[in-house]
Amino acid sequence: MVQKFSCSRRLFIKSGAAATGALAMPNILRAQTITELTMLAWYGQAEPDAVAEFEELNRVKITPKYYVGGEQMLALLSQSPRGTYDLVHADAEYVHQLVAADFVEQLNPSDYPLDDFFHEFHKFPGHWVDDKLYAMISRFGFLGISHNLDAVSRKEASSYKLLWDTKLKDKIGHFDWHLPNLGVLSQYNGNEAPFNLSEAGWSKLKETTLELKPQVRGFYDYGGVLSSLKSGEVSVMPGIGEWITGVLRRDGANVTTTIPEEGGLQFTESFSIGKGSRKAELARKFIQYMAGPEGQFRLANLNVFPAVIPSKRGWKRMIEERPEDARHLGMFEGSGNAMDLIRAGRIKIRKLPVQQDLADWNDFWSEYKST
Amino acid sequence: MQKPALSARRLLYSSFWVSPLPFWLTLFFLGPLLLLVWLSFWDVRNFVLQPDFQLDNWVKILSANYFWQAYGRTFLGASCVAAIASLLALPCSLAIGFILSTRAKLTVLGLFVVPFFTSYLVRVYSWQIYLTDNGVISNLLAAIGLETGSLLSSKFAMQVGYVTLTLPLVVVIQSISMLSFDRTLINAAYNLGCGPVRVFFSVLLPGTRAGLILGALFAFIFSFGDFVSPTYMGGGKFPTLAILITDTVKSGQQWPRAAVIAIVMIGTLLIVALTSLKLAYRRK
Numbered sequence: 001m002v003q004k005f006s007c008s009r010r011l012f013i014k015s016g017a018a019a020t021g022a023l024a025m026p027n028i029l030r031a032q033t034i035t036e037l038t039m040l041a042w043y044g045q046a047e048p049d050a051v052a053e054f055e056e057l058n059r060v061k062i063t064p065k066y067y068v069g070g071e072q073m074l075a076l077l078s079q080s081p082r083g084t085y086d087l088v089h090a091d092a093e094y095v096h097q098l099v100a101a102d103f104v105e106q107l108n109p110s111d112y113p114l115d116d117f118f119h120e121f122h123k124f125p126g127h128w129v130d131d132k133l134y135a136m137i138s139r140f141g142f143l144g145i146s147h148n149l150d151a152v153s154r155k156e157a158s159s160y161k162l163l164w165d166t167k168l169k170d171k172i173g174h175f176d177w178h179l180p181n182l183g184v185l186s187q188y189n190g191n192e193a194p195f196n197l198s199e200a201g202w203s204k205l206k207e208t209t210l211e212l213k214p215q216v217r218g219f220y221d222y223g224g225v226l227s228s229l230k231s232g233e234v235s236v237m238p239g240i241g242e243w244i245t246g247v248l249r250r251d252g253a254n255v256t257t258t259i260p261e262e263g264g265l266q267f268t269e270s271f272s273i274g275k276g277s278r279k280a281e282l283a284r285k286f287i288q289y290m291a292g293p294e295g296q297f298r299l300a301n302l303n304v305f306p307a308v309i310p311s312k313r314g315w316k317r318m319i320e321e322r323p324e325d326a327r328h329l330g331m332f333e334g335s336g337n338a339m340d341l342i343r344a345g346r347i348k349i350r351k352l353p354v355q356q357d358l359a360d361w362n363d364f365w366s367e368y369k370s371t
Numbered sequence: 372m373q374k375p376a377l378s379a380r381r382l383l384y385s386s387f388w389v390s391p392l393p394f395w396l397t398l399f400f401l402g403p404l405l406l407l408v409w410l411s412f413w414d415v416r417n418f419v420l421q422p423d424f425q426l427d428n429w430v431k432i433l434s435a436n437y438f439w440q441a442y443g444r445t446f447l448g449a450s451c452v453a454a455i456a457s458l459l460a461l462p463c464s465l466a467i468g469f470i471l472s473t474r475a476k477l478t479v480l481g482l483f484v485v486p487f488f489t490s491y492l493v494r495v496y497s498w499q500i501y502l503t504d505n506g507v508i509s510n511l512l513a514a515i516g517l518e519t520g521s522l523l524s525s526k527f528a529m530q531v532g533y534v535t536l537t538l539p540l541v542v543v544i545q546s547i548s549m550l551s552f553d554r555t556l557i558n559a560a561y562n563l564g565c566g567p568v569r570v571f572f573s574v575l576l577p578g579t580r581a582g583l584i585l586g587a588l589f590a591f592i593f594s595f596g597d598f599v600s601p602t603y604m605g606g607g608k609f610p611t612l613a614i615l616i617t618d619t620v621k622s623g624q625q626w627p628r629a630a631v632i633a634i635v636m637i638g639t640l641l642i643v644a645l646t647s648l649k650l651a652y653r654r655k
Contacts, residue, residue: 068621071418075624078419101417170520176607178622218524218606228606231503233521362622363435369610369618370437 037282039064040073040274041089044304053298054289060282062087069177070094077103082276086283092126092268093351095135104272107133111284112291113311118339121310126349127270135270136287139299139307142330142338142347143180143241144264146257151235157258160188163238169215173234176219178365180239180265183350185209187263194265196354206364213371229255239265242329246306249328256328263346269307293317301325308338404637411630418624432631438615445611446639448526449595452533453587459534460541460586467542468549480546483539495532495603502528502604524606532600537590544589548582584651591647592640612636 037060039046046064055061067073070091077085078101088104098104114122117137127135145157151171156162163172174181186194186205197205217234218224225244228234230253237244241264245255271290273283289295296314300306301322308329309315318326319333330338341347353361414423432438463483467476486494501507504521512519522528552575560574576583594600598613607614612632619629 071622071624074418075420078417097417173606176618216608217521218608220607221602224603224606227499228524231499232505233503233523233606359623359625362618363437365622366435366610366615366618367437369607369614370440 033059035060035279035282037062037086037279037286038084038274039087039089040076040085041066041087042269042304043068044302045089047303049301049303050298053294054286058282058285060286062286070097074098074101074103077101077274083274083278085274086277086279087286088272088274089138090135090270090272092124092135092137092270092349095126095270095272096129098272099129099134103275104134105275105277105280107136107273107284107287109133112136112288114291116291116293116313117310118312120339120342124268126268135272136291137310138269138271138290139296139309140266140268141241141243141307142257142259142264142266142341143184143239143350144257144259145184145236145238146229146240146245146255147236148229148232148234149254149256151232154256154258157236157260159260160184160238160262162236162260163212163215168236170217171235172212172215173217173225173228173237174219175225175237175240175244176221177239178361179350179352180267182209182361182365183265183348184239185212187265187348188260190262193354194263194348195351198355202356202360209364209368210371213368219369229253241267243267243305243307246325246328247304259341259346261346263348264341265350266342266347267350297321300329300331407630407633407637411627411634413627415624415627420624420626428625428627428631432628432635437610438632441610441612441615442635444609445595445613448529448533448601448609448611449591451530452537452594453591455530456534456537456541456590457545457583457587459538460545461583463542464545464549464582467546468552469554476546476550480543483542483546486535486539491536492599492603494535495599498528498531498535498604499523502531523604524608526605526609529600529605529609532604533590533594533597536597536600537593540593541586541590544586545579545582548579548585552578581651584647588644588647588651591643595640596636 035058039062041064043066044050046062046066051062065076065085067076070093073088073090073094074097077088077098088098090098095104121137124137127133127137145160145162147157152162152168156165162168182205183194185208186197186201189201189204189208191197191201191205218228220228220234225237225240226248229237229244230248230251241257245253245257248255271287273280273287277283290299291311293311293313296309296311297317300309300314300318306325306329308331309318315326315331318329318331323332326332330336330341352358410420411428412424412426414421414425414427463479467479471479499506502509502522506521509519509522556574556578557570560570565573596613597611598617601607601609601611601614610618612635616629616632619625619632
């Protein structure tokens with residue numbers, strides 16, 4: 001005999017409510033115990049490959065607000081109430097402005113494993129103001145000439161003169177941001193402080209840059225830089241680095257970054273605690289984690305792009321576990337590694353223009369693109 | 372006594388349907404436009420917008436060479452697209468209007484709507500496969516002895532992107548005009564001894580003028596404000612006003628200066644649109 005199954009409306013609602021409650025219970029319980037930590041950051045810093053372990057260990061959920069460019073970061077901070085962001089991830093050139101605007105808390109250096117870091121980063125100038133620490137370096141990278149090895153050898157890329165080589169006509173690309181491009185061309189002009197230019201130095205830099213325009217194929221955003229270098233549309237890009245070529249190599253492209261004899265630039269990422277954060281203790285714990293061996297290893301290999309790390313222990317692990325990536329990034333033992341380049345004075349820190357207004361550099365860049 | 376009551380009801384009925392129009396126009400056009408104008412007088416201090424009333428942004432933008440270069444490039448580019456897309460669309464719309472069977476017309480018109488199912492950005496990215504070094508087109512041309520190299524990051528590629536955006540729309544607009552054209556006028560012209568060329572230029576083109584001008588106008592409007600093609604097909608090498616807006620905002624958070632550029636763009640489009648409408652619907 002077949003028993004007919006019947007379900008009244010009341011039974012259906014009751015069962016439905018019970019089932020929903022049962023399904024939601026783990027989430028409700030988790031939500032009760034999980035703390036939220038907010039982060040204002042460049043893309044990629046709060047993705048699972050970076051923070052999953054910290055979240056798991058500390059029962060935290062890191063909620064990011066990603067920005068594009070330091071100026072947008074400053075604008076977002078000034079438009080948000082104090083305490084909106086527990087963590088602020090920034091490039092070094094903006095940290096002094098963060099401090100001046102009172103957007104970040106002072107850090108206690110003894111809270112962090114600075115002794116694990118190369119001594120150049122114990123008192124990194126961009127992160128200290130009046131002998132007080134406000135940002136903890138997380139990782140850094142160099143900007144020089146990124147090139148397709150099928151078209152340009154490392155030896156050829158050893159000088160920015162390469163950019164004017166006739167065989168590269170229409171094969172030079174630009175990442176569409178004036179600061180790194182003008183910075184490396186300023187180094188080509190022989191400026192010891194590439195961003196601190198007199199009027200004469202600035203005029204000369206503009207002249208040099210305009211002379212490059214006939215060689216230029218295009219100006220690209222992040223996606224465009226990746227696709228144009230990979231497809232061979234562009235063979236050489238000045239002012240970018242392993243943050244692009246490292247990503248492309250993972251995808252099988254034969255590209256690398258060379259720091260020319262005239263020198264290269266350094267970008268530096270860091271974490272700070274947002275002013276008025278009500279979870280400052282947890283934010284401090286996060287920065288400690290990222291400065292530790294596991295955090296540093298993760299930061300060197302972020303999916304968004306790889307970078308050099310300041311931790312000696314992190315280097316050791318990279319050399320052991322990811323020797324090829326470590327070599328391209330300049331993290332190897334022996335002469336010519338990333339620290340040697342810094343110590344030899346070939347690397348200058350990327351900064352905002354000192355003597356000119358930022359708008360002047362921006363206007364010139366628009367003019368250059370239009371020429 | 373019934374008549375006034377009926378008129379009042381009709382008036383109420385009409386008002387009901389008309390009333391959202393001023394509401395929407397105020398909310399989505401007039402309001403944002405006034406906000407944009409107001410914003411163009413603001414100041415930016417330490418990357419933060421400050422309400423103000425100063426003319427610096429207008430002076431700065433209108434006196435910048437690169438702005439006028441971008442303006443000229445954008446206007447010329449959009450005009451070329453309007454002409455190219457209209458010419459390319461004309462044979463298609465003539466076929467849809469006068470040659471194809473009803474079933475075929477509907478199928479072809481449907482096919483011209485299909486491109487809108489896919490994001491324009493995706494369509495432009497797929498063009499890159501064809502136009503790049505060792506792409507399909509350069510390989511085909513190389514096979515017949517024409518070495519072109521990469522066609523990307525060029526004005527040609529930019530036009531290809533613009534036409535990709537606008538052609539389906541222009542075909543549809545022109546086709547509607549052709550389909551509503553009174554065929555007896557063509558027959559009458561033939562009966563009166565006109566040849567095909569004269570029928571085309573003296574009867575068909577004037578008779579479908581509104582559709583042709585509106586098609587060109589839409590192509591102009593869409594390409595005038597387009598950011599995707601100049602960026603991804605032109606490689607950012609030929610900055611247009613849309614690129615200039617993003618550059619202005621990106622560096623220094625200069626929203627007020629970007630507002631000035633946007634207002635100039637809106638003003639230009641209004642003048643072009645009104646002139647085109649006048650041309651399209653003027654009586655001889």
